Structures are given as C-alpha cells and as structure tokens.
Amino acid sequence: MTARILVVDDDTALAEMIGIVLRTEGFEPTFCADGGQAVDAWRRDKPDLVLLDLMLPGKDGIQICTEIRQESGVPVIMLTARSDTTDVVNGLEAGADDYMVKPFNPKELVARIRTRLRTGTENAAADSMRVGDLTIDVAAHEVTRAGGAIGLTPLEFELLVALASKPNQVFSREMLLEQVWGYHYKADTRLVNVHVQRLRAKVELDPDDPKIVTTVRGVGYRAGAVTP
Amino acid sequence: MPQTTPTTTRQTTARRRGPLRWSGIVARMWRRSLRFRTTLIAVITTVVAITIACVWMAAQIQSDLFESRTAQVQADAARAVQLAQEDLNSGQSATERSEADGLVKLAYDTLREQSRTSSVAYFRIDTAPSQIAPLDGGTSDLQNLISEGLRDRVSASDQQWWQSVELPREDDTPAPGIVVGQQLNVPGVGAYAVFFGYDLSDSNETLSFVQRTLWIAGVLLVLIVGLITWLVLRSVADPIIEVAETSRRIADGDLQVRIRVEGEDELAALGTSFNRMADSIEQQIRELAELSLVQQRFVSDVSHELRTPLTTIRLAAEMINDRRDDLDPATARAAELLHTQVARFGELLGDLLEISRYDAGSVQLEYEPTQLAAITEDVVDSMRQLAEQHETELRVVTPGGHNLVEMDPRRVRRVLRNLVGNAIEHGEGRPITVTVDSDERAVAVGVRDEGIGLSEEDSQHVFDRFWRADPSRKRSIGGSGLGLSIAFGDAALHGGRLEVWSQLGRGTNFVLTLPRTRAGALSTTGPVALEAADETGEETA
Numbered sequence: 001m002t003a004r005i006l007v008v009d010d011d012t013a014l015a016e017m018i019g020i021v022l023r024t025e026g027f028e029p030t031f032c033a034d035g036g037q038a039v040d041a042w043r044r045d046k047p048d049l050v051l052l053d054l055m056l057p058g059k060d061g062i063q064i065c066t067e068i069r070q071e072s073g074v075p076v077i078m079l080t081a082r083s084d085t086t087d088v089v090n091g092l093e094a095g096a097d098d099y100m101v102k103p104f105n106p107k108e109l110v111a112r113i114r115t116r117l118r119t120g121t122e123n124a125a126a127d128s129m130r131v132g133d134l135t136i137d138v139a140a141h142e143v144t145r146a147g148g149a150i151g152l153t154p155l156e157f158e159l160l161v162a163l164a165s166k167p168n169q170v171f172s173r174e175m176l177l178e179q180v181w182g183y184h185y186k187a188d189t190r191l192v193n194v195h196v197q198r199l200r201a202k203v204e205l206d207p208d209d210p211k212i213v214t215t216v217r218g219v220g221y222r223a224g225a226v227t228p
Numbered sequence: 229m230p231q232t233t234p235t236t237t238r239q240t241t242a243r244r245r246g247p248l249r250w251s252g253i254v255a256r257m258w259r260r261s262l263r264f265r266t267t268l269i270a271v272i273t274t275v276v277a278i279t280i281a282c283v284w285m286a287a288q289i290q291s292d293l294f295e296s297r298t299a300q301v302q303a304d305a306a307r308a309v310q311l312a313q314e315d316l317n318s319g320q321s322a323t324e325r326s327e328a329d330g331l332v333k334l335a336y337d338t339l340r341e342q343s344r345t346s347s348v349a350y351f352r353i354d355t356a357p358s359q360i361a362p363l364d365g366g367t368s369d370l371q372n373l374i375s376e377g378l379r380d381r382v383s384a385s386d387q388q389w390w391q392s393v394e395l396p397r398e399d400d401t402p403a404p405g406i407v408v409g410q411q412l413n414v415p416g417v418g419a420y421a422v423f424f425g426y427d428l429s430d431s432n433e434t435l436s437f438v439q440r441t442l443w444i445a446g447v448l449l450v451l452i453v454g455l456i457t458w459l460v461l462r463s464v465a466d467p468i469i470e471v472a473e474t475s476r477r478i479a480d481g482d483l484q485v486r487i488r489v490e491g492e493d494e495l496a497a498l499g500t501s502f503n504r505m506a507d508s509i510e511q512q513i514r515e516l517a518e519l520s521l522v523q524q525r526f527v528s529d530v531s532h533e534l535r536t537p538l539t540t541i542r543l544a545a546e547m548i549n550d551r552r553d554d555l556d557p558a559t560a561r562a563a564e565l566l567h568t569q570v571a572r573f574g575e576l577l578g579d580l581l582e583i584s585r586y587d588a589g590s591v592q593l594e595y596e597p598t599q600l601a602a603i604t605e606d607v608v609d610s611m612r613q614l615a616e617q618h619e620t621e622l623r624v625v626t627p628g629g630h631n632l633v634e635m636d637p638r639r640v641r642r643v644l645r646n647l648v649g650n651a652i653e654h655g656e657g658r659p660i661t662v663t664v665d666s667d668e669r670a671v672a673v674g675v676r677d678e679g680i681g682l683s684e685e686d687s688q689h690v691f692d693r694f695w696r697a698d699p700s701r702k703r704s705i706g707g708s709g710l711g712l713s714i715a716f717g718d719a720a721l722h723g724g725r726l727e728v729w730s731q732l733g734r735g736t737n738f739v740l741t742l743p744r745t746r747a748g749a750l751s752t753t754g755p756v757a758l759e760a761a762d763e764t765g766e767e768t769a
Contacts, residue, residue: 014540021543081532102535103542103574 003117004028006047008038008064009079010056018051021106027113035059039067049075049116052096054087062087062094069095073153075116092194097155098181115182116155131164132212132224134203143203155180156199163213163223172220196221263458263465270457271450278446286439293431298390298406301426305408306388308343309422312412321416328360328417335412336366339422347425349374353383353411354418361417369396370425374407382409382421395427403429467495471502483510527584531577538574545570579710583693586717593639593721595746597632600640600671601664604629607644608662611652618652621659628666628755629673633744635722643715643726644673647738650712651677654736665755669748670724670741674756678735687730691716725750729758
C-alpha cells in the first residue's frame with residue numbers, strides 16, 4: 001500500500017523537492033501551499049501523514065494542527081526553521097507527533113516518516129494488557145475504561161503500549177525517544193514530556209495526580225499498577 | 229618580631245575598641261555625611277569666634293569697670309581731702325599738742341565720713357621734729373599695705389597718687405583693692421600724707437557675674453548655631469541625599485527611578501535637570517537596546533529565511549550525490565562538492581544563529597549532572613576516525629573529573645569537539661593530549677597539541693569571530709570560523725572560562741575550566757595548568 005502524505009508548505013520549491021524525495025522513496029505526496037486551505041485539503045485527501053510547515057500564510061501551522069487533532073489522530077510532523085523558540089513546544093502541545101528543523105537531510109526525513117507510519121505495536125507482548133484501570137486491546141488499537149473507549153492518537157497509543165508492555169520497568173526519556181520516536185541519538189526530550197502530558201490529559205482521572213503514567217523523579221516514567 | 233598569642237591580641241583590641249570605635253564613627257561620618265561635616269565645621273568656627281569675642285569682651289569690661297571704679301575712688305578721696313582741708317583751714321593753727329591732736333582727729337573723722345571707706349591712714353611728711361605734731365595713725369591694716377614708693381611720691385608732691393594692692397581678708401584670699409594717697413596740710417603742724425584703702429571686690433564680683441553670663445550665652449549660642457545649621461542643612465542635604473541615592477539606583481540599572489521635585493528653587497532645578505538627564509539616558513539606552521535587538525532579530529531572521537531554500541538545496545544536493553555513480557566523473561565530483569559545501573553552509577548558518585542567540589542573551593543552559601571525563605572520552609572516541617585520517621595520535625589522561633558536575637553536556641561536547649578538531653587540524657600530525665582533572669572548586673579539560681602554535685598576538689584573537697590565524701592556510705576540516713567564539717560563549721555561560729596558551733613551534737593548549745557548582749566562582753589557577761611543560765622528550769618517543 002502506498003502511503004499518502006500531505007505536504008503543507010508555502011515554499012513551492014521546497015514542497016516540490018520534498019515531493020521528489022517522497023516519490024523516490026515510494027510515497028504518494030499531495031500538496032497544499034496555503035494555510036487557510038490546509039484543513040480542507042486534509043479532509044479531501046485523507047492522507048496517512050501530514051508534513052506541516054509552522055509558518056504559513058493564511059493560518060499558521062499550530063492552528064492547523066489543533067484543528068486536525070480535533071478530528072483525527074493522523075501523524076503530523078512539523079517542519080520548522082526555529083528550534084529554539086516556543087513554536088516547537090506550542091506545536092507539540094497542539095498535537096504534532098514530531099518535528100524537523102530545517103535544513104534537514106532527506107534520509108532523516110524519510111526515517112521520521114517511516115517511524116510514524118509503522119503500526120508500532122508489532123513487538124507488543126500480548127494482544128491485550130492492563131494498566132491501572134485501563135484495558136488495552138493492542139490488535140484493535142483500542143483503550144477502554146469500564147467499557148468506555150478513550151480516543152488516543154497512534155503515537156499516544158504506542159507510548160502507552162510501550163510503558164504497559166513492561167510494567168516493572170522505568171523508561172528514561174531517551175529510551176522512549178528511541179522506542180517510540182525512533183531516535184538513535186540524544187534528541188529533544190521535550191517530545192517525551194509534552195506527549196506524556198497529552199496522554200495523561202486523556203487517560204488520567206486526575207492529571208495532577210497521575211496513576212496510569214507515573215513519573216519517577218530524575219529517571220523517567222513507568223506504567224501505573226493494575227487496579228481492578 | 230615575636231608573634232603575639234591570639235588571647236593577648238584579642239585583649240588589646242577589646243581594650244582599644246571604645247575610643248577607637250568613637251573616633252572611627254566620627255571619622256566615617258566626617259567622610260560620608262555632608263551634613264555632619266558642615267555642622268561640625270559651623271560649630272567649631274562658632275566656638276572659636278565666641279571664645280575670642282567673650283575673652284575680648286570680658287577684658288574690656290574688666291578694664292572699664294576698673295577704670296570707672298578707680299576714677300570714682302579718686303574723686304571720693306579728693307573730695308574727702310578737700311573737705312578736710314577746708315575744715316582745717318577754717319580753724320586756727322595748732323600751737324599746742326592737744327590742739328594739734330584735735331585738728332588731726334577732726335580731719336581724720338571728716339576723711340572717714342567723706343571718703344566712703346573706713347580704711348584711712350596718715351603719716352606725717354615733715355621729718356623735722358615737732359613737739360606738737362601727732363604721730364602717724366589710722367587703720368593699721370592699711371598702713372602695712374602702703375608701699376615705700378607710693379609714700380615717697382605722695383610726700384614729694386601734692387598730687388593724688390594711687391596703687392593697686394591686695395587687701396588681706398579673713399579667709400586668707402586677698403581681695404583686689406586700691407590705695408589712694410594725697411597730702412593734707414594741718415595748720416601749725418605741717419603736711420600729712422593721707423591714704424585711703426578701697427576694696428574693689430564688689431566690682432570684681434560684678435565682673436565675674438558678667439563673665440559667667442557671657443560664657444553661658446556663648447555656649448547657648450554655639451548650641452543654637454549647631455541646631456540651626458543642622459536644620460538648615462537638612463533642607464539642603466535631604467534633596468542632595470535623594471539625588472545621590474537615585475543616581476546610585478540608576479547606576480545599578482533601575483532606569484525608571486526619578487527624583488521628587490518640589491518648589492522652584494535651585495534644588496528643584498537640580499532635581500529637574502537630574503530627571504531630564506535620567507530620561508535622556510533611559511531613552512538612549514532603550515534606543516540602543518532596540519537597535520541591538522533589531523540587529524539581532526535581523527541576523528536571526530536572515531538565518532531563518534535562508535533555511536528554507538537551503539533545505540531545498542540540501543535535499544537536491546543529497547539526491548544528486550546519491551546518484552553520482554550514474555554521472556560522468558567531473559559532474560560526479562561537482563555533485564560531491566555541492567553536497568559537502570551545502571553541509572558546511574548549513575553548519576555556518578547554525579553557528580551564526582547560535583552567535584545571534586548569545587548576542588540576544590536568549591541562550592538557556594540545560595543543566596544535567598555530568599562526568600566531564602566520560603563525555604571527554606566519548607568525544608575523543610568520536611574524533612578518532614578524523615585523527616586517523618590526519619595520522620594523529622589522540623591521548624586521553626583523566627586523573628580527575630569523574631564526579632558528577634552540573635553542566636550542559638550538549639554544549640560541553642560541542643566545545644570539546646571544536647577544541648579536538650582544531651588540535652587535529654593544526655597539530656601537524658604530532659600527538660594530541662587531552663587532560664581532564666578536577667579540584668575542590670572546578671573541573672577542567674585541556675587540549676594540547678604540539679603543532680606550529682600561534683604568535684602571542686595571534687593567540688589574543690583566537691576567540692574573535694571569523695578570525696583565522698593565517699588566511700592562506702589550507703583548511704582540511706572546515707568550520708565556520710565561529711566555533712571558538714561559540715565555545716568561549718559556552719564557557720562563559722557556565723560561569724567558567726576558556727583560555728589559550730600558545731607558542732610558535734611549541735604548540736597550543738586550550739583549557740576549559742568549569743565551576744563545580746552553578747554559582748561557583750573560579751580561582752585564578754584551575755585544575756589543569758594552562759602553560760604546558762615542554763614535551764619534546766615525548767615527541768620523539
């Protein structure tokens with residue numbers, strides 16, 4: 001199956017070049033150069049992944065990301081020229097799964113896209129597992145609490161499964177970066193922090209007193225104990 | 229000199245503390261307080277002036293009093309003598325002893341009545357023997373007080389003479405007095421010298437009363453002058469103190485403070501001018517800050533704007549480079565060059581952006597407990613391949629630096645990569661020694677090469693942006709020319725320092741010293757010495 005990728009970037013040369021790279025790697029790119037039309041383009045094309053530039057005419061990338069997240073958990077990778085500003089954190093908090101700082105190289109781009117497109121649960125220990133008062137159905141990509149389903153993005157689901165599959169292990173941020181995001185070198189730990197916050201907001205009964213994803217001070221995170 | 233024991237020293241200081249402390253306080257207030265100093269000067273000058281005035285006035289009053297009293301005494305005496313003489317002249321001359329006694333007695337009574345003093349004495353002047361002349365007489369106390377000189381003078385002429393004397397009193401303290409002498413002619417008997425003793429102690433009492441009053445008035449005046457000066461100075465000094473305080477705060481960076489201006493006097497003018505100056509300074513600083521901000525933002529924006537086209541170029545270059553096997557050799561080489569130079573361009577852009585962040589002061593360190601020795605070994609290992617290409621041996625010596633120290637490992641790694649890369653490039657293939665050590669205050673790493681080194685002048689510029697020791701020198705590793713500037717900035721951000729020692733022909737040593745704690749201060753000498761010993765022996769080994 002050929003994955004479709006929506007490239008939202010107002011720089012047509014860069015968009016075209018990304019398109020060339022993606023086609024070479026066997027993806028099917030579609031394009032949108034205007035922020036105002038990006039959400040419509042996304043609804044129309046139903047891509048498997050969105051590459052989203054942060055600075056766009058019409059509507060900025062963070063707004064677009066927020067609107068997409070309200071409807072879908074489709075993987076979103078931000079493209080940004082600034083890694084030092086609050087833009088990155090804002091983008092991640094708006095729901096972007098990952099980000100790439102320009103100028104990136106094509107291999108890195110393709111590696112990031114492939115990581116986000118894989119199902120990510122091939123190495124899960126069981127079809128079904130429990131964490132706290134949640135039940136995770138790995139095959140169906142579904143998380144339920146007392147029979148009610150909780151909508152998670154694929155990334156959040158993968159993060160939860162990674163933690164839940166080894167309930168006794170404390171995961172450092174670097175371990176999670178490697179396992180969930182596919183980074184094999186020290187990358188930005190803000191990725192982990194922001195997504196743990198987003199995950200907690202969805203799965204915790206009280207996000208200020210987390211029971212599902214607990215913090216181990218100075219080390220990282222671990223899954224909470226199973227409760228009946 | 230023998231050393232004093234601590235106990236005796238302490239005792240000495242304790243004993244000295246009292247007077248020392250007071251004189252110390254006064255000296256400090258003299259130096260620091262305009263008001264104290266001015267008041268003290270006013271009081272001291274007033275004291276001097278009033279003392280002089282009082283002494284002069286007292287002397288003046290004393291002599292005035294004495295003169296007027298003397299004049300009065302002389303007039304009294306003269307009048308008494310005149311009356312007595314008139315009495316004597318109106319009677320008969322004495323021919324007998326009893327008549328003479330009667331005349332003298334009469335004259336003596338008149339003199340006592342009219343002279344306003346009970347102390348009267350008389351002596352016969354004629355030395356010729358006389359049968360009828362009465363003997364000397366009068367108050368015996370007075371007789372003893374009359375000096376020979378005065379007696380001679382009075383005897384010699386019929387003028388009035390006087391002399392100051394000390395009158396004996398019962399309590400042995402002599403009272404000031406005056407003796408006045410004049411001739412009195414007793415008809416038929418001859419001339420007598422008559423003396424009157426006057427006690428001046430009452431005028432002396434008046435004098436001491438006046439003097440006492442003067443001194444009390446003087447002391448009061450000094451106190452009043454001191455108080456007035458203090459109060460007047462408060463109205464002058466308070467605004468000045470406020471100006472001083474305000475300028476101190478402005479100097480400390482609080483540009484918003486201003487002086488309260490009240491009234492329209494000179495002090496208000498000072499306040500107004502000061503405020504205007506502060507406004508102008510604030511304005512200038514704000515403009516400069518804005519200008520600098522605009523410039524920084526411009527650099528930052530340019531760097532960011534360049535990133536999008538650079539991304540496109542990089543993607544394209546990489547793609548072409550990946551397929552260079554399909555191209556003819558020249559085009560393949562061109563593709564390769566394009567690829568490496570685009571990478572270098574990206575690096576340069578990144579460094580430029582990093583520098584602009586330092587300029588904007590927007591760099592935030594991400595502290596983590598880190599072993600300097602461990603990350604140094606990491607970095608050196610990652611550079612071994614490059615070192616092998618340059619046939620350079622990399623040695624790591626880590627006698628210290630194994631403890632966890634708070635630092636931003638990402639930045640420290642970058643500094644180390646930079647230093648080791650530099651050493652490899654300029655090391656002429658001779659061994660490079662990387663030393664990590666620590667002491668109680670700091671951790672440090674030194675990167676020492678034995679290459680061509682730098683002249684003293686050049687080594688002062690190594691941290692300058694885009695500076696190159698020799699523009700014509702071949703560069704094999706590349707680099708933006710900003711690496712050492714960034715490294716220097718990173719060291720400074722950590723509260724540490726990056727130093728260089730270099731000598732032509734002996735090589736170069738870069739030493740990065742970081743404090744153990746975030747706010748820790750560094751001593752002048754770090755754990756790793758900057759000036760390395762000459763290792764020519766090792767070179768040949």
